Amino acid sequence: DAGVTQSPTHLIKTRGQQVTLRCSPKSGHDTVSWYQQALGQGPQFIFQYYEEEERQRGNFPDRFSGHQFPNYSSELNVNALLLGDSALYLCASSFFRTGISSYNSPLHFGNGTRLTVT
Amino acid sequence: SQKIEQNSEALNIQEGKTATLTCNYTNYSPAYLQWYRQDPGRGPVFLLLIRENEKEKRKERLKVTFDTTLKQSLFHITASQPADSATYLCALGPSNTGKLIFGQGTTLQVKP
Numbered sequence: 770d771a772g773v774t775q776s777p778t779h780l781i782k783t784r785g786q787q788v789t790l791r792c793s794p795k796s797g798h799d800t801v802s803w804y805q806q807a808l809g810q811g812p813q814f815i816f817q818y819y820e821e822e823e824r825q826r827g828n829f830p831d832r833f834s835g836h837q838f839p840n841y842s843s844e845l846n847v848n849a850l851l852l853g854d855s856a857l858y859l860c861a862s863s864f865f866r867t868g869i870s871s872y873n874s875p876l877h878f879g880n881g882t883r884l885t886v887t
Numbered sequence: 888s889q890k891i892e893q894n895s896e897a898l899n900i901q902e903g904k905t906a907t908l909t910c911n912y913t914n915y916s917p918a919y920l921q922w923y924r925q926d927p928g929r930g931p932v933f934l935l936l937i938r939e940n941e942k943e944k945r946k947e948r949l950k951v952t953f954d955t956t957l958k959q960s961l962f963h964i965t966a967s968q969p970a971d972s973a974t975y976l977c978a979l980g981p982s983n984t985g986k987l988i989f990g991q992g993t994t995l996q997v998k999p
Contacts, residue, residue, distance in 0.1 A: 773930070802986070811891075811976050811989030812931065825986045859930050875921060876987065878930030 771796060773879035775860050781885045782850050790845040790882045794862030801843040802876065803835060804859040812859055818843050819865050850886045857881040889915040893977060893990040900967060901998055908962040908993045910977035915988070917979035920953055920960050925974045925992065934975075935962075967997045 774793045782788050794801050800819045804812035814827035818837035832848045841862075847854055861876035891912045900906050910920070919938045923931035937944040937953045937960070944951045950963040964971050974994045978987040 804989075809991070811978075811991045812987075814986050814988070817986060827986070861930075875933035875936055876931075877933065878923075880928070880930045 773860055773862050773877050775858075775879035775882050777882060778880070779883045779885075781887060784850055784852060784886055786850050787846065787848045788850060788884060790847075790858050790860075790884070792843045792845070792860030792862075792879060794841050794843070794860075795877045798862035798864050798877065799841050800863045800865045801837060801841065802861045802863070803843070803845045804861060804878075805829075806857040806859055806881070808856075815845070847884075852886050855884060855886045857883050889913070889979075889988055891915075891977065891979060891988055891990040893975075894993040895991065897994040897996055899996045899998065902968060904967055906964040906967045906971070906995055906997070908975050908977075908995065910960040910962070910990055912958050912979055915958075915979060916955075918981050919979075920951075921978045921980070921987065922949075922951055922960075922962050923976040923978060923989075925976055931976055964995075967995075969997050969999050971995060972997050 772795050776791045802817040803815040806812040815829050815833055816826045817824050821837045834846045837843045859878050859881045861878045863874045863876050893910050921936045922934045924934055925931040935944055935946055935951045937951050948965045952961045974992040976989050976992045978989045980987045
């Protein structure tokens with residue numbers, strides 16, 4: 770049973786360029802969330818996709834956009850890269866639960882894409 | 888604004904002792920709190936979830952407490968081992984969403 774897979778593992782880009790990161794969720798999961806983790810910091814929520822739509826968004830500019838495909842895989846796109854975008858980008862999948870319970874399934878993270886902007 | 892604080896300094900303890908990590912939060916009323924472990928170069932791995940109406944949760948050598956009055960969670964690892972050395976992240980979330988707010992993490996070093 771494959772866990773969350775992300776590609777590529779490392780990427781070096783130049784300021785002003787655009788980048789696309791990819792994520793395949795854990796088998797059986799239908800929700801994908803993206804996080805940015807700067808060195809020495811905790812992950813920061815970028816956005817979440819469910820049923821191919823962006824459901825929630827964190828405090829990130831419109832340069833950050835995403836997509837979810839019918840097979841639940843997802844892409845994160847960042848335009849006009851800045852030096853400050855250098856970070857570990859983490860994808861996390863979960864199973865969306867509805868109903869009376871307020872329980873939310875734990876997130877399963879991939880090992881991330883290390884993006885370096887020079 | 889919402890704020891989560893974990894021990895910023897690394898925690899160094901001797902093998903066999905109990906490690907206690909702290910997570911404090913302000914300006915937030917989470918429905919649940921989660922703890923994750925992160926090894927260098929890897930993504931976080933889920934350890935435990937505790938809901939707002941639970942005071943304590945255990946899993947093998949791990950124990951988590953959640954005090955919504957103090958706005959604090961304590962994470963304990965009993966009989967610690969060098970393999971427990973890692974960064975531990977606490978994360979708070981509302982109900983039925985994947986939007987977790989993470990602390991900056993505490994690095995634990997267990998010495999043999």
